Amino acid sequence: MSASYGSDDLLDDASLVAAALVRARAAAGSAAAATEVQVGLLDAYVERFGVEGCRVLVAVLTELLVTQAGDVEGLLAGLEELELGVLTEAQRRER
Numbered sequence: 006m007s008a009s010y011g012s013d014d015l016l017d018d019a020s021l022v023a024a025a026l027v028r029a030r031a032a033a034g035s036a037a038a039a040t041e042v043q044v045g046l047l048d049a050y051v052e053r054f055g056v057e058g059c060r061v062l063v064a065v066l067t068e069l070l071v072t073q074a075g076d077v078e079g080l081l082a083g084l085e086e087l088e089l090g091v092l093t094e095a096q097r098r099e100r
Contacts, residue, residue, distance in 0.1 A: 015054055019065040022050045027069070 025046050033039035050058060074080035 015058055015061050016065070018050065018054065019058065019061040022046055022062060023065045023069055026066070 026043050029042040029046065030036065030039040033042065050062065054061075071077060071080070
């Protein structure tokens with residue numbers, strides 16, 4: 006990623022937080038169990054860099070996701086499945 010996403014410190018911290026978020030999820034075994042640790046990481050990051058820093062974090066996480074996916078077409082298919090599931094659940098709740 007280029008420094009155009011922000012200062013070097015911001016980009017470095019975003020990269021480290023992205024790695025920590027993924028490691029927390031892997032170590033916890035489930036999304037629910039990882040939430041507390043992940044929220045703590047995000048709170049500390051936002052405290053240091055503000056909400057604007059979240060844009061850099063999202064860019065870093067997106068890059069990580071795409072580069073680690075290997076099969077980008079499979080990733081896109083999985084995202085479509087995720088989106089459909091979320092929209093279906095939202096419609097169910099509205100009824």
